[in-house]
Amino acid sequence: MSRQLDKPLRTILELDRMVHEPARLAILTVLASAGSVEFKFLEMVTGLSKGNLNSHATKLETAEYLEVIKTFRGKIPVTSFRITTRGKQALTGYWRQMNQVGGKG
Amino acid sequence: MRPQTRTRNHRIYVHRDRVGVFFIGLGHQHPGNPNHPPEGLSGAETSSSIDRDKSVLQTSFMTQPLPALKPEQTLLLEKLTCDYARYAHRCAGLGSVLGGVFAFLILAVDLLGHHGRLTILGAYAPLPMTPVLLLTILPFLWLAARHGLRVWWYQRFGLVEEVPADSVEPQERRRRLALIVVFPLVSAAALTTIYLNEVLLKPLRATVFLLLIGAAIFALRSLLLGRLDRALGVLLFLCPALLVTGIQMAAMDSLAALPLVGTFAIVLGLKEHLAFRRLERQLLALRSGS
Numbered sequence: 001m002s003r004q005l006d007k008p009l010r011t012i013l014e015l016d017r018m019v020h021e022p023a024r025l026a027i028l029t030v031l032a033s034a035g036s037v038e039f040k041f042l043e044m045v046t047g048l049s050k051g052n053l054n055s056h057a058t059k060l061e062t063a064e065y066l067e068v069i070k071t072f073r074g075k076i077p078v079t080s081f082r083i084t085t086r087g088k089q090a091l092t093g094y095w096r097q098m099n100q101v102g103g104k105g
Numbered sequence: 106m107r108p109q110t111r112t113r114n115h116r117i118y119v120h121r122d123r124v125g126v127f128f129i130g131l132g133h134q135h136p137g138n139p140n141h142p143p144e145g146l147s148g149a150e151t152s153s154s155i156d157r158d159k160s161v162l163q164t165s166f167m168t169q170p171l172p173a174l175k176p177e178q179t180l181l182l183e184k185l186t187c188d189y190a191r192y193a194h195r196c197a198g199l200g201s202v203l204g205g206v207f208a209f210l211i212l213a214v215d216l217l218g219h220h221g222r223l224t225i226l227g228a229y230a231p232l233p234m235t236p237v238l239l240l241t242i243l244p245f246l247w248l249a250a251r252h253g254l255r256v257w258w259y260q261r262f263g264l265v266e267e268v269p270a271d272s273v274e275p276q277e278r279r280r281r282l283a284l285i286v287v288f289p290l291v292s293a294a295a296l297t298t299i300y301l302n303e304v305l306l307k308p309l310r311a312t313v314f315l316l317l318i319g320a321a322i323f324a325l326r327s328l329l330l331g332r333l334d335r336a337l338g339v340l341l342f343l344c345p346a347l348l349v350t351g352i353q354m355a356a357m358d359s360l361a362a363l364p365l366v367g368t369f370a371i372v373l374g375l376k377e378h379l380a381f382r383r384l385e386r387q388l389l390a391l392r393s394g395s
Contacts, residue, residue: 029179033186034265041189041263045182045391080264 011100018063019094023048023056028091031066031083039079057081065090185391188384190267192259195331198381199258200251201374204337207247208367211344214239231310231351240345241313247341248324251334259381262388285322287339310349317346333373336366 019025026046031037043053060066065087069080083091192198214236232240321342329338340363 025179026182029182030186033183033268034190035268036264036266037186038263038265041186041265044262044388045185047391078264 011097015097016090016094018059018065019090021056023052024060025091025094027053027056027060027081028065028083028087031081032088032091036069036080036082039081042081060087063090185384185387186265187267188380189262189388190265192255192377192381193264193266194328195267195334196259196377196381197251197331197334198254198374198378200247200254201333201337201370201377203250203254203374204247204334204341205367205370205374207243208337208340208363208370211240211243211341211348212363212367215344215348232348237310237313237349240348241317244317244338244341244345245320247337248328252328281325285325287343310351313349314346317342317349321346333370337370340366 019028023046026048027042030042030045039053042048042057043050046053048056057066057068061068063086064084066081066083069082071078071080197204215232217236321338324342325335325338329335344363
């Protein structure tokens with residue numbers, strides 16, 4: 001019985017905290033569904049403030065889960081994000097682990 | 106959850122999902138300022154109440170962390186993002202409706218320019234210069250309007266590009282190639298017809314013809330990625346190009362193709378637009394948190 005319980009517990013402990021945080025999970029989910037996403041859209045769908053979104057994006061960028069693309073539209077700077085291969089792998093791995101915990105895996 | 110820092114009247118906790126400040130006191134947090142002591146109590150009174158009773162009497166969150174995301178919520182986020190991204194290139198909505206209207210307009214210009222007379226397909230019957238100029242402007246006007254609608258309406262919440270396909274399917278590649286090959290072939294046919302009619306194409310007309318063909322190839326390669334857009338692109342560029350040279354289009358094929366594709370584009374465009382309005386409402390509801 002304890003062995004049966006051990007595995008999900010271990011899986012929970014091994015969860016990638018970088019992805020598990022709800023705001024970052026929302027960001028990665030949106031990015032994984034598109035090629036590149038502008039800051040404005042991410043801000044709207046995640047409901048995060050500019051500062052929060054920036055902070056989470058910086059963390060994800062440091063972890064190399066996303067890349068930041070800075071361009072100019074006329075004279076206005078535009079920030080976009082794109083998920084990296086590593087980010088995609090982390091997100092897939094996270095859901096695999098979550099399914100294992102939920103008994104679906 | 107373990108306290109990291111403790112000050113006189115609050116503690117900072119570090120939790121798996123959040124960094125929160127628990128206020129220790131008797132009342133609720135101040136509605137305007139979360140760092141303010143509870144209503145009716147000064148900071149000193151709060152700490153003295155804690156000193157009197159060493160237990161935590163009431164705690165309240167000072168930060169509002171996002172609740173954990175459920176799989177169905179992530180699915181909704183994925184769906185909304187994918188749907189929205191379609192409007193970056195593939196779906197034009199009102200742009201397609203406008204394309205459909207322009208298809209009818211080209212037909213009207215052709216018929217009016219020839220005073221309603223139908224001649225055999227391929228016959229040489231040049232239009233006067235005014236309709237020629239109008240026909241030259243129409244496809245470019247459509248491309249500009251389509252782009253404007255995309256930027257100012259369909260992508261106004263921020264540009265979201267679709268996930269690029271890892272590789273283009275062979276069938277899709279053949280279709281794209283066929284569409285682009287159509288133009289040089291039709292051009293050759295048109296020029297042959299003109300030659301057979303023993304007419305010397307005027308430089309202005311020849312330039313406009315080449316401009317339209319070149320623009321069509323560019324648009325089909327990089328701007329018009331949806332199937333409906335491509336069909337519209339072929340018609341809206343090719344028909345005016347041929348008409349400019351003087352080749353009669355008001356024959357069976359164009360009479361059938363222009364209204365058919367035009368109607369199809371108007372219906373599909375409206376459908377796409379209504380779908381976008383629904384998506385827009387969902388996105389706005391998401392922003393307002395309902």
